[in-house]
Amino acid sequence: MLLSAAAAASLLLPGVRAWGAMGHETVAYVATDFVAARTRDYFQDLLADTSADYLAAVASWADPYGHTEAGKFSSGFHYIDAQDSPPSSCGVDLARDCGEGGCITNRLLDADLESSERQMAAKVCTIALRIYLMVIHFLGDIGQPLHNENLEEGGNGIPVEYSGDETNLHHVWDSEIPESVSGGSSMLSARSWAASLTTGAYLFPFGPKRVHTIKSGIYESQAAGWVNELSLTDAQNIALGWATESNAYVCSTVFVGGVSAVEDQDLSGDYTTTAQPVVSLQMAKQGYRLAKWLDAIASAV
Template identity: 25%
Template sequence: MSNRFPFSKSWIFLTVVFTIFGSDAWAWGEEGHSIVAEIAQRRLTQNAAQAITQILRANPNSTPYSTPSLASISTWADEVRYNGPKPNETYNWHFVDIPRQDTHYDPATECPKEKPEQGDCVINELSRLRNELRCTAGDQQLRALKFAVHFVGDIHQPFHTVWENIGGNGITFTTDKLQFKGKTCSADKCSTPPDNLHKMWDTTLIRAMEYNWPTFVDDLEAGWLTTDAAKNDNKDDPVAWAEDAHNAAIAFNVWVDAGATLDQAYYDRVTPLISQQLGFAGIRLARYLNDVFSSSQCPYTPRQ
């Protein structure tokens, strides 16, 4: 299965500067990744919290009053995907290409190593990072933490688990009087609409639900994170995370064909899925980090 085609770095920079919307390189956007990281930080064990504090304060120039934050490092992985205009070995670690008609992940075809200079996929990298987090030190360990925080978020974004149209980046659409925070939005009102479906999910829908990301976290803490789905979740395998995100996208009918019009019914249908996926990502990231830092035994071996 072919991997996604990278956008030019200059195009990404201009998009970030001149619009409020993210691109494929800014999955979930700053808000989404910050939400996931903050949910996780509130659920760290004492061992994990102490280990992470030490990793984030490894810089001797850190101010003594600073509070290390997972949210503060949650988008770093997007900033290092390119060497100049070319994608590097971390590029493909942000997604996995599962065709829409498939319900299960096939590593042979959906996480190939055809282009080692661009990496394989997010599933493999999350598995490797467990050992790097526990068994390395210094800059390598800090780098692993930054990647882990980001990639757990990425794998829960449904369009990072869909192969077609570069994960929805190739799907353009129009909007029809969407009610964003009580305002009627169309192509010429409220804000510049995103120009593809992937971007719509990365940032626009999250900001439509709640513009301030800390408030979004509080809403989830009082809402979705109190549900049985959240309380009873025990999935810790990145394969299961990817398959669940992929299949949820199908179940919630989030995909549209090019040229479709997104209306209020679409917004109302998909926003519960966004809350679910951000919530799952946060609690699973916490368990991922808590597990890694529960022992110092190296190399890391999964618990049976």
């Protein structure tokens, strides 16, 4: 489905953002550091943005678009409702968990699309049952464990506190925990966190003091495995693997003590400390995967 000029204007509308805008921007900035030069040129031209922010600037666009009349078809495409039984059993099954509305589709590879239409497609890659193509936003979404879980609407229905403020479990994983690592919610926070995940460099002194990086240490040795056998022609199975991987954290970390261990509890202490390494790993992983996925797209067009 293509966007009209009116729908394109909805880019400015506010909306709920998975991972928080800062989280999505972090994934995009990580990807920016790993895409091939040809990919960078292709997407900068496609998005009419030659700045270093060309991916981060559109990373959250799919969220407000899903709240518009034109984009409401995509509102359910940000997640998959795994109907498993955490914390005793976690797992994703497409036939069981992906409804008639689907989970991912893509128009980026359609050679008949005009440049303006490709630009819109790059900003909102929709999700359908048969094609899992995560580009920019949705590839970030799939890294959030609770975007791969049905229990209490992915934690949205579980009231918790964070530093004394009332919120819900999903929001804590979207925003509070990532921001506890990055030191803030701004694009500058995202850029700094991405730099720390990539090289260990810091743009300002509020970020984590010690991290693994994709260019050194444990992440470096793992990175090749994050994109093992990546192929545009096998998008559904690749996405299913990534969703299953994220969903596993629902049992091992999100609900490790069951719902009662988090419901109505303040999660700003030990719970956050335990979750931080998982969130950092998922940001690094999905950013690197996004880079390689965009490389594959740029090579195919």
